[in-house]
Amino acid sequence: MAPEFEIVIGLEVHVELATASKIFCSCPTRFGGAPNAQVCPVCLGLPGTLPVLNHQVLMLAVRAGLAINCTIAERTKFDRKNYFYPDLPKAYQISQFDLPLATRGQVIIDTPAGEKKIGITRLHLEEDAGKLVHLSQDGQIGTAGSSLVDYNRTGVPLIEIVSEPDLRSPEEAYAYLVALKEILRYSQVSDCNMEEGSLRCDANISIRRLGQEALGTRAEVKNMNSFKHVREALAYEARRQIKLVGGGGAVIQETRLWDAEHGTTHPMRSKEEADDYRYFPEPDLPLVRITADVVAEVTKELPELPRERRRRFTRTYGLSDYDAGVLTQSWELADYFESAVESAEGAAPKIISNWITVELLGKLNADYFEITQSPVSALQVGRLAAQIENGTISGKMGKDVFTEMYNSGKAPEIIIKEKGLAQISDPEALGRLVETVLEQHPGPVQEYQKGKTQAIGFLVGQVMKSSKGQANPQLVNQLLKERLG
Amino acid sequence: MPEIDEVIVKKIARLANLSLDDQEIARFSGQLEKILDYFHKLNQLDASGVPETAHALPLENVWRQEEVRPGLARDEALAGAPDVHKNSFRVPRIIE
Numbered sequence: 001m002a003p004e005f006e007i008v009i010g011l012e013v014h015v016e017l018a019t020a021s022k023i024f025c026s027c028p029t030r031f032g033g034a035p036n037a038q039v040c041p042v043c044l045g046l047p048g049t050l051p052v053l054n055h056q057v058l059m060l061a062v063r064a065g066l067a068i069n070c071t072i073a074e075r076t077k078f079d080r081k082n083y084f085y086p087d088l089p090k091a092y093q094i095s096q097f098d099l100p101l102a103t104r105g106q107v108i109i110d111t112p113a114g115e116k117k118i119g120i121t122r123l124h125l126e127e128d129a130g131k132l133v134h135l136s137q138d139g140q141i142g143t144a145g146s147s148l149v150d151y152n153r154t155g156v157p158l159i160e161i162v163s164e165p166d167l168r169s170p171e172e173a174y175a176y177l178v179a180l181k182e183i184l185r186y187s188q189v190s191d192c193n194m195e196e197g198s199l200r201c202d203a204n205i206s207i208r209r210l211g212q213e214a215l216g217t218r219a220e221v222k223n224m225n226s227f228k229h230v231r232e233a234l235a236y237e238a239r240r241q242i243k244l245v246g247g248g249g250a251v252i253q254e255t256r257l258w259d260a261e262h263g264t265t266h267p268m269r270s271k272e273e274a275d276d277y278r279y280f281p282e283p284d285l286p287l288v289r290i291t292a293d294v295v296a297e298v299t300k301e302l303p304e305l306p307r308e309r310r311r312r313f314t315r316t317y318g319l320s321d322y323d324a325g326v327l328t329q330s331w332e333l334a335d336y337f338e339s340a341v342e343s344a345e346g347a348a349p350k351i352i353s354n355w356i357t358v359e360l361l362g363k364l365n366a367d368y369f370e371i372t373q374s375p376v377s378a379l380q381v382g383r384l385a386a387q388i389e390n391g392t393i394s395g396k397m398g399k400d401v402f403t404e405m406y407n408s409g410k411a412p413e414i415i416i417k418e419k420g421l422a423q424i425s426d427p428e429a430l431g432r433l434v435e436t437v438l439e440q441h442p443g444p445v446q447e448y449q450k451g452k453t454q455a456i457g458f459l460v461g462q463v464m465k466s467s468k469g470q471a472n473p474q475l476v477n478q479l480l481k482e483r484l485g
Numbered sequence: 486m487p488e489i490d491e492v493i494v495k496k497i498a499r500l501a502n503l504s505l506d507d508q509e510i511a512r513f514s515g516q517l518e519k520i521l522d523y524f525h526k527l528n529q530l531d532a533s534g535v536p537e538t539a540h541a542l543p544l545e546n547v548w549r550q551e552e553v554r555p556g557l558a559r560d561e562a563l564a565g566a567p568d569v570h571k572n573s574f575r576v577p578r579i580i581e
Binding site: 019020021025026027028034035036037038039040041043044046052053054055056057058077082084085086091099132133134135145146147148149150151276278281283285286287288289 | 496500502539540541542544545546547548549550551552553554556557559562563565568570571572573574575576577578579
């Protein structure tokens with residue numbers, strides 16, 4: 001980037017709330033159903049129908065607002081946003097205009113220069129639109145030049161979270177999205193699954209000369225299907241604008257679409273003409289009042305959020321920032337770790353962390369499994385660590401036992417028993433083996449007694465061999481030394 | 486000096502997805518001008534002591550509990566579609 005320019009980015013993130021039914025009717029929100037099988041007169045916008053707000057939608061939106069440190073409005077209302085597009089059967093979207101549900105929040109991100117607070121302008125509720133499939137003209141009889149509409153998604157509850165233009169690079173935008181997604185997943189307001197469209201992001205980006213206070217003309221970038229695409233699209237768009245302005249040109253305010261295949265953005269050309277949404281209050285939905293009691297109640301139910309949990313993991317469990325970061329990627333994984341620690345009977349949390357981050361996640365990643373699909377339970381990981389801690393098996397054997405646990409789903413104790421892997425840690429039994437070895441190998445015994453102490457290694461090896469590898473090596477060492485004087 | 490001119494009527498018509506001929510544009514200009522006059526009259530009222538409202542009805546917090554109920558059978562849902570293809574509503578292609 002030319003050093004005399006600064007990049008200014010603000011993001012609009014749409015998140016589907018994790019409710020079972022739609023925002024204004026009782027149709028299911030389930031993803032992936034057959035087209036137009038989850039619709040009713042309300043979400044199809046048929047005349048004479050009335051929307052009724054889903055209470056759970058309101059509660060989840062309040063929770064999301066609190067999780068990103070917003071002030072919850074005492075009084076909030078819905079408005080109609082009017083435009084014609086086939087994915088919008090009523091020709092208006094019920095959204096919120098001047099009295100959004102939540103305002104003035106913040107999300108903290110990590111940057112190379114340390115923590116940075118990104119302001120949240122507002123969070124508001126709205127209904128999702130339908131899904132369009134554009135048919136190509138290549139020979140499909142009767143389908144040339146048409147679009148198909150599936151209204152299953154129409155009326156699925158969304159929150160739109162608008163950030164302040166506080167982001168200064170595509171990397172910061174990426175970090176913000178990661179942090180926001182983590183917070184929303186932890187709060188369990190959404191699964192934030194980008195593949196299924198439950199999290200979508202549009203970006204506003206402009207550039208200005210360093211030291212200039214006024215914002216430059218912005219372009220809105222859409223059609224980015226992953227966080228990586230957002231980062232790439234913003235990097236491209238920043239380069240384009242800097243080149244344009246650097247060469248004496250001017251940025252036009254427009255909507256541009258990201259083309260992932262070519263790695264470029266281009267102006268959107270569609271018949272959507274929505275330069276004037278003519279917002280007005282939705283007469284079919286009365287005002288919503290959110291009392292301080294409700295806010296207090298939802299605040300109390302708010303789970304520990306990712307940054308706090310990360311901090312607690314380093315403090316309470318003595319984990320490195322890196323390990324704490326890996327274990328708190330999702331609340332499911334963080335819960336898994338803490339359950340494992342609880343069942344580990346005193347094995348060090350650092351050891352449990354290693355079993356999970358190195359062994360378990362290694363195998364899960366290779367199999368494309370999430371932690372929730374793990375064939376090994378948290379309890380079993382804890383039990384395995386306990387077996388090593390109490391000396392039943394060695395750490396080395398532990399890895400074999402773990403592989404078997406992963407493949408068979410069996411408990412560690414069962415595998416140890418079935419395979420006869422338990423270490424012999426009984427001093428009497430080991431004592432007998434030691435005596436036999438000493439009798440059989442007088443040479444090394446004499447060498448040791450003459451001061452050639454490394455001869456003990458041979459003797460330990462013999463005891464291990466006679467025990468078929470099951471003797472506890474530390475104990476063998478100790479017993480040999482006692483007897484050799 | 487009328488506030489509603491041909492340009493404004495054409496813009497409103499476009500936003501409302503209506504195609505109007507010249508006669509209609511002239512007729513609606515006059516009608517819209519009259520409607521606007523009513524609001525100018527309302528604006529003359531002193532409303533400084535009246536609290537702002539966003540809704541005509543004195544209702545608050547009307548909602549339903551989260552519950553899934555089946556909607557329409559697909560045939561019923563598609564019954565009003567101008568054209569149907571692959572269980573979907575078919576419309577003229579909208580992306581150029």
